[in-house]
Each structure stands twice: as C-alpha cells, then as structure tokens.
Amino acid sequence: MKSFCVFKKELRLYFGSFIAYALATFFLLLTGYFFYTDMIFYDLFGDFQDITASLWAYYFQDVRFVTMLILPLLTMRLFAEEKKLGTIELLWTYPLKDPQIILGKFFACFLVYVLMVLCTFVYPLLLSSVHSFSWGPPLAGYLGVFLLGATFIACGTLISSLTENQVVSAMSTYGVLVFFWFLNWNEEAVGPQLVGIVVRFSLFDRFEDFSKGVIQTDNVAFFLLATFFFLCLTLQSLESRKWRGT
Amino acid sequence: MIEVENVTKRFGPILAVDRISFHVARGEVIGFLGPNGAGKSTTMRILACFFPPTSGRASVGGHDVATSALQVKQLVGYFPERVSVYPELPVRSFLDFVAEAKDVPRAERKREIVRVIESCGLEAVSDRIIGHLSKGYRQRVGIAQALMHRPQVLILDEPTIGLDPEQVVEIRKLIRDLGAERTVILSTHILSEVSSVCDRVIIINQGRILASESLAELRAQLQRTRVVRVEAEGPEPQLREVLERLSGVETVRRPEVRSRRPEDDGAVALLVEYTGDDIRKQVSRAILENGWELLEVRSLEPTLEDMYLQLIRDEEQVLRIESLRD
Numbered sequence: 001m002k003s004f005c006v007f008k009k010e011l012r013l014y015f016g017s018f019i020a021y022a023l024a025t026f027f028l029l030l031t032g033y034f035f036y037t038d039m040i041f042y043d044l045f046g047d048f049q050d051i052t053a054s055l056w057a058y059y060f061q062d063v064r065f066v067t068m069l070i071l072p073l074l075t076m077r078l079f080a081e082e083k084k085l086g087t088i089e090l091l092w093t094y095p096l097k098d099p100q101i102i103l104g105k106f107f108a109c110f111l112v113y114v115l116m117v118l119c120t121f122v123y124p125l126l127l128s129s130v131h132s133f134s135w136g137p138p139l140a141g142y143l144g145v146f147l148l149g150a151t152f153i154a155c156g157t158l159i160s161s162l163t164e165n166q167v168v169s170a171m172s173t174y175g176v177l178v179f180f181w182f183l184n185w186n187e188e189a190v191g192p193q194l195v196g197i198v199v200r201f202s203l204f205d206r207f208e209d210f211s212k213g214v215i216q217t218d219n220v221a222f223f224l225l226a227t228f229f230f231l232c233l234t235l236q237s238l239e240s241r242k243w244r245g246t
Numbered sequence: 247m248i249e250v251e252n253v254t255k256r257f258g259p260i261l262a263v264d265r266i267s268f269h270v271a272r273g274e275v276i277g278f279l280g281p282n283g284a285g286k287s288t289t290m291r292i293l294a295c296f297f298p299p300t301s302g303r304a305s306v307g308g309h310d311v312a313t314s315a316l317q318v319k320q321l322v323g324y325f326p327e328r329v330s331v332y333p334e335l336p337v338r339s340f341l342d343f344v345a346e347a348k349d350v351p352r353a354e355r356k357r358e359i360v361r362v363i364e365s366c367g368l369e370a371v372s373d374r375i376i377g378h379l380s381k382g383y384r385q386r387v388g389i390a391q392a393l394m395h396r397p398q399v400l401i402l403d404e405p406t407i408g409l410d411p412e413q414v415v416e417i418r419k420l421i422r423d424l425g426a427e428r429t430v431i432l433s434t435h436i437l438s439e440v441s442s443v444c445d446r447v448i449i450i451n452q453g454r455i456l457a458s459e460s461l462a463e464l465r466a467q468l469q470r471t472r473v474v475r476v477e478a479e480g481p482e483p484q485l486r487e488v489l490e491r492l493s494g495v496e497t498v499r500r501p502e503v504r505s506r507r508p509e510d511d512g513a514v515a516l517l518v519e520y521t522g523d524d525i526r527k528q529v530s531r532a533i534l535e536n537g538w539e540l541l542e543v544r545s546l547e548p549t550l551e552d553m554y555l556q557l558i559r560d561e562e563q564v565l566r567i568e569s570l571r572d
Contacts, residue, residue, distance in 0.1 A: 005346035009332070012343075016334040016375075086330030090391065093294040093326075094347040095319040241297055 002096055006104025007111075010078075014112050019077070024116045027070045034062035035123040052137040052213045060141040060211035063120070064204065067113075067149055068181070072173035074112060075156025076166045078105045079238075083164035098238045102231055106157055113149045117142065137213025144210020147223035151203060152177060154230035161237045180204065247272040247399060247429045248293065253302035255288050262288040264453035265302065272398075275425035277444035278433035279554060285453040286433040287327050290401050293431070294324035306399055320349065323397030325405055327433075329388045333377030337368055337387055340376060341394065348395040358394065365420065366390040382409045389417065393424070400430045406439060418443050437551050449557055456557045464553055471496060473546040474518045476529055480538030482514045488532050494522040513541055 014020040042055040082088040091101055124138050156173045163169050183202040199205055203226070206219045248270040255263040263285040270276050278286045292299050298312035309317040332340055341362065345355045363372050366386040371379055376387055389405060402421070406414045421443050424430060434440060440447050441461060449457040457464060478485060489498045497519045518529065526543045533540045 002347070005343055008346075009335075009343040012339055013332060013334055085332070086326060086328035087332055089291075089296060089324075089326040089328070089330050090344075091347075092296050093319060093322070093324045094344070095316050095349060096347055097316070 003100040003104040003107070006091075006096065006101050007108045010105050010108030011111065013077075014074075014108065019074070020112050023070050023074055024112075024119070027066060027116045028119055030066045030069070031063055031120050032123065034066070035059055035120070038062065039127065051133050056137050056141050056213060057211045059123075060145065061208075063117075063141075063145055064148060064207055064211070067145065067152060068174075068177050070116075071113065071149060071152040072156050072170045072177065074109055075153055075160055075173060076170035077160065078109060078157050079161040080163050080166045080169040084166070092241070098235055102157065102234050102238070106153060106231060109153050109157070110150055113153060114146065117145055117149070140213045140215050141211050143215060144207050144219075147210070147220065147227075148203065148207050151223050151226045151230070154227040154234070158230045158234045158237060161234050177203075247274075248304075248306050248431070250289070250293075250304045251302055253289070253292060253299045253304050255285075255292060255297075256300045261453055263292075263299070266450070266453070266455050267302075268448055268455060268458050270429055270431065272429055273425070273427070274446060275421070275430045275444045276432065277440035277447040278431060278450065279435065279437070279440055279447050280433075280450040281435065281558065284450045286450055287403055289450070290324070290403050290431065290433060291326075293318075293399075294322055294326075294401050295319050296324075321397060322399045322401055323392035323394065325388050325392040325400075325402040327403040329381075329385055329408075331376045331384055331387050331391070334375065336375050337363070337372045337379075337390075340387065341390060344391045344394045350395050362390040362393045365393060367416065382413045385409055386413075386417075389420070396428075398428050400424060400428060400432075402430065402432045404433055404435075406434070406436065414439075437554060449554065451558050451561050454561070456561050471519050471521055472525075474520070474525055474529060475501070475515065475542065475544045475546055476518060476533070476540075477513050477515045477542035478533050478538050478540050479513050480533070480536070482516075484536070485514055485516065485533070485538065488536060489516065489518055489529065492518075492520075492525060492528050492532060494520040494525060496520055517546075 038055055038058045041058070042051070045054070079088070082091065121142075124135075127133070128135075152173075155176055156169075159173045159176065160166075160169045163172070180201070180203040184199055184205050200222075203223075206222050209216050209219055248268075250269070251267050252265050253263060253267070254261070254265050266285070266289065278290070280286050291297060292304055292311060293306060295311050295315040295318050298315075304311045306318045307321045309321070311318050335343070338359065341359045342355070345358055350358050363369055366389050368383065368386055368390060371383055376384060379387070385405070385408060389402070392400060392402065400421075405421070406417050409417060418439065421430060421432060425443070425445075432439075432443065444461070446460050447457065447464065448455060476489065486498050489495060495518055499517050499519075501515055501517050518525065524545070526545065530540055530543050
C-alpha cells in the first residue's frame with residue numbers, strides 16, 4: 001500500500017500546519033450553533049412531535065451548508081500547495097503511481113473531515129440524555145453527510161490539481177459546489193426536457209432524502225460514482241503533465 | 247548507465263531541448279554546464295521521469311523513461327533545482343516519508359534515515375521543522391532525500407546554489423565520494439565546481455550540446471591561442487608597438503578587469519595573445535632592451551570560464567550565420 005505513505009504525510013501536514021485545527025474549530029462552532037438554534041425551534045414549534053421532520057431535517061441541511069463552506073478550504077492545498085512549493089517534483093520522481101498519490105491525499109482529507117463530523121456526534125448524544133428518540137434517522141443523516149463530503153472533497157481535489165494558487169483553488173471549488181446547489185433553484189426555467197436531467201445532478205437534492213432519514217440506493221450510488229468520477233478526472237489532470245510540460 | 251538519443255522537448259512553441267544525445271557510463275561524474283535557460287533542467291527532469299521527452303529516447307539502466315518510469319524512478323535519486331521540501335514537517339518525518347515512498351524496507355528504514363542524516367550533516371537539526379531551518383540546511387535536506395535508498399544514479403540540479411563556501415566544499419566532497427561508486431549528473435553554472443568534481447563536462451546552450459569531453463580534452467582543443475600577461479613601466483603606445491612586432495603575436499590588449507594597488511601607479515598591464523612557442527623570453531628581452539622597467543611576465547592558463555565563453559560565443563555565431571542564411 002504505497003498510498004499509505006502519502007496518506008500519513010498529508011495527515012502530518014494537516015495537523016502540523018494547524019489548518020485542520022482551525023477549520024475544525026469553525027466547523028464545530030457553526031454546526032453547534034445550528035444544532036442549538038434548530039433544537040430551540042424544535043422545542044418552541046415542533047411540539048416534540050416528529051423529530052425527524054422538525055429537527056434532523058433542518059440540522060442536516062445546515063450541516064450540509066457548513067460542509068460546503070469548510071471543505072474547499074480543506075481541499076484547496078492538496079495539489080496547489082505541492083505545485084507552489086515544488087514538492088510535486090519529488091512526488092512525481094519517487095516510485096509512486098499517480099492513483100496512489102491521489103488516493104493517499106483524498107483519504108487523508110476525508111479522514112480529517114470524518115473526525116470533524118464525528119465530533120458533532122456530541123450534539124445528538126447530549127440530546128438523547130434528556131430526550132429519547134430513534135437513532136435511525138440521524139444515522140442516515142450522518143451517512144449522507146459523509147457521502148456528500150466525499151464528493152465535495154473529490155471535487156476539491158480535482159480543482160486543486162488544476163492550479164498552483166490555493167486561493168484560486170478554493171474559490172473555484174466554491175463556484176462549482178454553489179453551481180451544484182443552485183441547479184435546482186430555477187430548474188423549471190431550463191425547459192421540460194432538461195429539467196429531469198438537471199435535477200438528477202443536483203448534489204444537494206440528493207442529500208435531502210438522507211436528511212429526512214431515508215437511505216436510497218440510487219442516492220448512495222450517485223455520491224459514490226460522483227466521487228469516483230471527480231477522482232478519475234484528477235488522474236487525467238495529473239497525467240496532462242506528460243504532454244503539457246509542467 | 248544513461249543513454250540519451252535524439253531527445254527533444256517542446257513546451258508549446260518553445261523548444262527547450264533540441265535533439266540531444268549523450269551517454270554516461272556507470273560510475274562517471276558528469277558536469278552539465280550551460281547558461282540559464284539552456285535546457286539543463288529540462289534534460290534532468292526527463293531523466294528523473296518528471297515528464298517524458300516529446301521525441302527521442304532516453305533510458306536509465308536499460309529502462310526507458312517514458313515506458314518503464316517506475317523502474318527508472320527506483321534507480322534515480324533526484325535533487326530538483328527548486329529546493330522542494332515540506333516546510334511544516336520536521337526533518338526526520340520528512341525523511342521517513344521519503345524512505346517509505348522510495349520502498350526502503352521497513353526493517354532498514356531507521357538505519358537508512360540515520361545514514362542520510364549523517365552523510366548530509368543534519369544531526370543537529372533532525373528534529374527541527376524544515377521551514378525554520380536556514381537555506382543551507384534546507385538544501386541539505388533536499389540532498390538527503392535524493393540519497394535515500396542508495397540510488398545508483400544521482401541527478402543533482404545545481405546542488406550548491408545558495409550554500410555558504412564551507413558548505414559548498416562539504417557538498418562537493420560528498421558528491422565526489424558518492425561518485426566513486428555511482429553515476430552522478432550534476433548541473434551547475436559554477437565552473438570551478440566542474441573542475442573540482444567532474445570527470446567529464448557536457449556543455450549545453452539553447453537546447454543543444456556544444457561539447458561533451460573530458461576537461462583535459464576541452465582544454466587542449468581550446469588552447470590554439472595562448473596568453474601572456476605583461477606588466478611594465480613605460481609609455482603605453484610604444485610598449486604596445488614593440489610587443490605587437492614580436493613574432494607570433496596576434497593581438498595586444500588591456501585586461502578587462504584589473505585590480506588597482508598603490509604600487510601599480512605608472513605601471514601598464516597588457517595581455518599578449520600569440521600562437522606558437524612560449525613567448526615570455528622575447529617579451530622580457532624586448533622590454534629591457536628599450537630601457538623600461540619590467541614588473542611581471544606571466545603565462546595565463548585558459549580557465550574553464552574562458553573555454554566556456556568561447557564555446558558559447560562560437561555557437562552563437564554559428565546560429566547567427568545560420569539565421570542569416572535562412
């Protein structure tokens with residue numbers, strides 16, 4: 001497993017440069033604030049009925065939003081920093097294959113994300129100590145959060161491999177993710193033939209079912225395939241050096 | 247060990263390397279010499295499998311760089327021109343990553359890391375974060391990563407740039423020691439480095455190889471005209487006239503740079519270029535016969551700098567003539 005050395009190196013860089021700590025802090029502050037406010041609403045208006053529709057659905061859609069804000073900042077450095085520092089020259093001249101490099105980086109970033117998300121488990125745990133509820137829906141929601149995050153990270157990895165500027169990398173990732181979010185806003189305007197296709201590509205629509213506690217195989221498959229698709233494009237982008245120069 | 251045949255590398259419209267060919271035998275230390283932008287780094291990057299050539303064939307240890315890159319990468323230790331290290335990592339964990347990436351077996355990893363740390367003089371800083379080290383130490387970390395896993399071929403792109411003189415001497419010694427058992431390609435534009443370290447030089451300019459010879463051969467080839475430096479007290483025009491009349495003398499000119507010392511006041515320094523036998527006796531006799539004071543007559547060995555500049559000037563002339571013909 002040659003990817004493992006890249007994986008370990010990336011983790012050391014994330015935790016050595018405090019990016020991971022800084023982003024995790026904001027991630028937890030924001031998700032904590034949202035969980036608190038969503039719970040207040042649940043208390044005031046939800047009447048302690050149907051916790052899935054009046055708490056989890058709101059909470060996970062807020063987490064989705066925070067994920068979109070945080071992940072581009074986590075992925076922006078993956079390749080862009082190596083290009084800027086010139087360390088990509090080492091990676092490419094070591095006996096490592098491109099897929100190994102990509103997978104090592106992807107999983108290191110994903111692990112940082114998973115750790116951040118796992119910290120938010122505190123919120124439902126705290127709630128369960130004062131109010132009993134069924135664990136199925138929130139767990140389905142968390143599965144959705146992980147899958148959505150994996151897709152976002154793969155997308156960010158691709159964009160990071162296209163530039164050596166981390167700011168450009170982050171901004172473009174925001175652009176792409178916001179595009180996928182907005183896809184279903186004015187979807188009726190794109191015409192009756194296209195609407196069916198466009199809606200299917202909306203990452204955020206796919207997530208809605210998870211936030212309502214529903215795990216659909218097609219949604220799981222969609223996120224896994226989208227992740228795979230972005231990683232394959234990253235591989236193509238890295239291989240372009242063979243005909244493009246640097 | 248290294249074979250390069252008709253290799254060309256283009257970046258869009260820019261021709262970085264133009265049909266170059268050369269061979270390097272096992273155990274040879276080669277100096278790659280050329281002005282900035284000559285194509286040195288591009289050639290080295292091709293050999294290190296950073297990118298494949300546009301056309302032509304390059305192989306290391308019998309493995310083609312384009313088709314069996316993984317085998318080549320296992321043979322080669324590469325030090326890139328831009329010292330590239332992860333500034334946030336401590337030296338030891340960086341080297342740990344390198345060892346793992348270069349397939350050093352787990353059991354030997356610790357020993358190997360200690361070995362490269364020692365051979366690059368990094369003991370004192372091995373637990374410090376690379377970004378906090380001085381440029382010289384970062385450079386050594388870069389060399390340490392290239393030495394990891396005892397590669398049979400070392401490709402070092404300007405390894406001594408930015409080091410202090412003491413470190414330069416140390417690194418050169420290290421390279422000489424390494425060259426005893428393995429093949430080294432070293433690029434530089436410091437000419438004394440080549441004469442102190444290399445067996446052979448390859449001079450490259452504008453993507454083409456101008457010369458690929460041992461230093462002695464290069465010197466012999468370029469020694470058609472010899473130079474004597476004369477310093478005397480006397481009227482300069484007459485001095486010149488007398489010297490120009492000696493047999494074999496081609497030109498008499500002032501040296502381009504001259505350090506001025508107080509005792510030089512009134513002295514005239516001239517360079518006499520000539521062909522044929524040693525001219526020093528004739529020069530000193532001529533000056534004394536005219537009643538002037540002779541201060542110095544010295545034969546100048548052509549330095550590597552002269553040879554290099556001459557080659558590059560010749561090449562540029564050829565290119566200019568070719569372009570005029572077009």
